[in-house]
Amino acid sequence: MNRVKVLLIDDDEDDYIITKDILSHSSIANKYELSWIDSFEKGINAVLKSQHDIYLVDYRLGKHTGVDLVNEAVLSGIKEPIIILTGKGDYQIDEEAMNVGAADYLVKDKIDADTLDRSIRYALKQAETLKALKESENKFKIIFDKAKEPILISDFTGKIHDINKAGLDFFGYHIKEMLATNDRSLFYTQEDRDNFVQELETKGAVSDFECQMVSSKGQVYFCSLSSFLQIDLQNMVEVYHTIIHDLTYRKHQETKSIHESKFSISEHIAKGFAEEIRNPLSTINLVLHELSTDEMLVYNENLQAGLEIIKANFNSINQLTKNFVSSTENKPIVIQKTSIKTLIEEALVEISDLILGHRIVLEKHLLPTDLHLSIDKKQIKKALVNILANAVESMENYPKVLNVSTLNDSGYYSILVEDNGKGISNGLEHQIFEPFFTTKKDAEGLGLTEAERTVLAHKGNIVFKPQETGSLFIIQLPIN
Known part of the structure; x- marks a missing residue:
């Protein structure tokens, strides 16, 4: 059995003799190997070399104290335990010693073999436990820092205790900003946060909790949260360890797949519908032509007026059919480098008469730096015009405000079109891009379908x- 190497740092040789005598007691004589150093300076040098298992340090060391030595040792990263010895009991010294990191505090005239043996054993055991915890903490810290997915540590109140680099990059915060932020602001809706906390507090752990989260720049992400509760022993508070999985790309792919299927079906239905309706329309058109050119009927004013009404409605049905087919067709894209800022300005010019006619206040907040995107300028401008016109026509009460802004985030250039119109009734949001869906009079309901x-x-x-008032449309175009 290896003997425990003990170093006594004390400027009084009599104390060394007394301590040696105590450790020579028959019950512990073979357990410890005692060495002695008689000054603060020598003691520091010896401690920094880490050649002993434990240190006994006198509180009085010339112009220094044992607490000074402990403090310097802890700051230097010394792992071995240090026990402070003093000539008299003093609660203040005891508290001071513990605060700087001493393993124990003993009064010299109350020390016997059993007391010193127990104190040394407990100090070594505590140091061993702390070392294991530190190693575990370091391993966790490495995983925490190097993890590619955001990891957030917060509590019930929303206080953020820590976040890894991936989390800072994901939400777009600096560490000081994040630690000053409440985690409620990271959830897109308060309802999502409340449901997350309730499930976590009830079950102690949460897996695959889907919600929307928002970055510092307002970018919304679809996420899946996996979290568990743990007691932070250092601060004695219950914290949530939450791993954030970004599902945005997957959601977009799923949505894209659904839309592609929907468009394929819509295109098939539209072409079939057009074929079915064109035959009777052609017959109606032929009969109208014969009736309008019949010499016996050409002077019948009432009949001719009725025929004109039928022709006008025929033309409306025919045009609506063409528009419906056009809105569901895959049009070839002619890619060209286009200034997105110029495109937005041109789209606003196209609806300027509409804006003036409705006496609308236009607010623009475009990014100062221009960007050139590889897009079909004509098609994207038409889509933007459709959305702008939709916003203008939805506003009924003054003041009418149209807000157009842009955002560059997460690989997308976003164009935001917001109005303070009547909005749309709850439950109808999923129909907004459906063909022929409209809440306006005398509207086809195909503009948003084609834009999408x-x-x-x-x-x-x-x-x-x-x-709360009006609607917000966001067009996100990939930068690369």
């Missing part, structure tokens, strides 16, 4: 978000 198809064909996204 155009943006998705550019591998972008178009998002509709109902607001």
Whole structure:
């Protein structure tokens, strides 16, 4: 059995003799090997060399104290335990010693073999436990820092205790900003946060909790959260360890697949519908021509007036059929480098008469730095015009405000179109891009359908978000 190497740091040789005598007691004589150093400076040098298992340090060391030595040793990263010895009992010294990291505090005239043996054993055991915890903490820290997915440590109140680099990059915060932020602001809706906390507090752990989270720049992500509760022993508080899985790409792919299927079906139905309706329309058109050119009927004013009404409705049905087919067709994309800022300005010019006619206040917040995207300028501009016109026509009460802004985030250039119109009734949001769906009079309900198809064909996204007042459309176009 290896003997425990003990170093006594004390400027009084009599104390060394007394300590040696105590450790020579028959019950512990073979357990310890005692060495002695008589000054603060020598003691520091010896401690920094880490050649002993434990240190007994006198509180009085000339102009220094044992607490000074402990403090310097801890700051230097010494792992071996240090026990402070003093000539008299003093609670203040005891508390001071423990605060700087001493393993124990003993009064010299109360020390016997059993007391010193027990104190040394407990100190060594505690040091061993702390070393294991530190190693475990370091391993966790390495995993925490190097993890590619965001990891967030927070508590019930929303206080953020820590976040890894991947999390800072994901949410777009600096560490000081993040630690000053409440985790409620990271959830897109308060309802998601409440449900997450309730499930976590009830079960102690959560797996695959799906919700939406938002970055510092307002970028919304679809996420899956896996979290568990743990007691932070250092701060004695219950914390949530949460791994955030970004499902945005997967969601977009799923949505894209659904849209592609929907468009394929819509295109098939549209072409079949057009074929079915064109035959009777052609017959109606032929009969109208014969009736309008019949010499016996040409002077019948009432009949001719009725024929004109039928012709006008025939033309409306024919045009609506063409528009429906056009909105579901895959149009070839002619890619060219296009200034997105110029495109937005041109789209606003196209609807300027509409804006003036409705006496709308236009607010623009475009990014100062221009960007050139590889897009079909004509198609994207038409899609934007459709969305702008939709926003203008939805506003009924003054003041009417149209807000157009841009955002560059997460590989997408986003164009945000927000109005303060009547919005849309709850439960109808999923129909907003459906063919012929409209809440306006004398509208075909195909403009948004075609806009969505155009943006998705550019591998972008178009998002509709109902607001408390009005609506928000976001066109997201890939930068690369």
